[in-house]
Amino acid sequence: MPIAFETPDQPDVHTLIAELDAYLYALYPAESVYALDIRSLLQANVRFAVARDSDGAAIGCAAVLLTPEYGEIKRMYVRPAARGTGAASQLIGLLEQTAVSAACPEMVLEAGPAQPEALAFYTRSGFQRCGPYGDYPDDPHSVFMRKPLGKIA
Numbered sequence: 436m437p438i439a440f441e442t443p444d445q446p447d448v449h450t451l452i453a454e455l456d457a458y459l460y461a462l463y464p465a466e467s468v469y470a471l472d473i474r475s476l477l478q479a480n481v482r483f484a485v486a487r488d489s490d491g492a493a494i495g496c497a498a499v500l501l502t503p504e505y506g507e508i509k510r511m512y513v514r515p516a517a518r519g520t521g522a523a524s525q526l527i528g529l530l531e532q533t534a535v536s537a538a539c540p541e542m543v544l545e546a547g548p549a550q551p552e553a554l555a556f557y558t559r560s561g562f563q564r565c566g567p568y569g570d571y572p573d574d575p576h577s578v579f580m581r582k583p584l585g586k587i588a
Contacts, residue, residue: 436486436494438525440533443476443483443510447493451485455512462549467576469545471498471509482533486513486522495522499530499542505568506534506584508544511553527560535584542582543568554578 443452452473459468476483476498486495495513499506508530513522534542544562546553562580567573 436488436520436522436525437491438484438486438522438529440482440529441485443473443496443498445493448483448485448496449473451493451496451512451514452510454514455510458512459547463547463576467547467574469571469577471500476510481509482530483510484526484529486517486526488517494520495526497523497526497530499533501534501537501539504539505541505543505581506530506537506539507569508542511544523556524560531582531584539584541584544580545571546578546580547576548578549576554580 441448456470459470475481480501481498482501483498484496485493488494494517497511498509500509508527511523511526531542544557546557557580562582565579565581567577567579571577571579
């Protein structure tokens with residue numbers, strides 16, 4: 436399954452992000468959804484990855500926001516029909532490699548408590564719960580996680 440950094444400003448990626456937004460807004464109040472829009476995903480310190488199936492259709496995406504303090508996972512989504520294929524693991528692996536290359540000491544993320552599958556995946560991927568970071572408020576609709584990064588050979 437091809438996974439590569441691409442621009443998020445593509446029609447099939449817009450569709451993926453719209454699916455993710457619909458899912459998140461069905462679970463959480465709008466003020467508790469801390470999503471980056473397409474314009475924000477186009478910033479120089481953001482890398483946006485897309486997973487595609489054998490026909491070239493976009494089936495998943497994820498971004499990493501690179502800062503000196505951390506690499507933050509944003510917009511992680513794999514279509515339900517493509518879950519269990521390894522797409523999420525490959526996406527997160529690519530983001531972690533990019534954060535290591537950018538000298539980020541750790542990866543962080545914010546997800547919601549109504550997403551137990553995602554939280555279990557992040558835990559299996561080495562993330563541990565932590566308190567809010569950056570400008571995030573202490574929101575009952577948020578679960579914060581972190582993972583220290585070492586050098587990837």
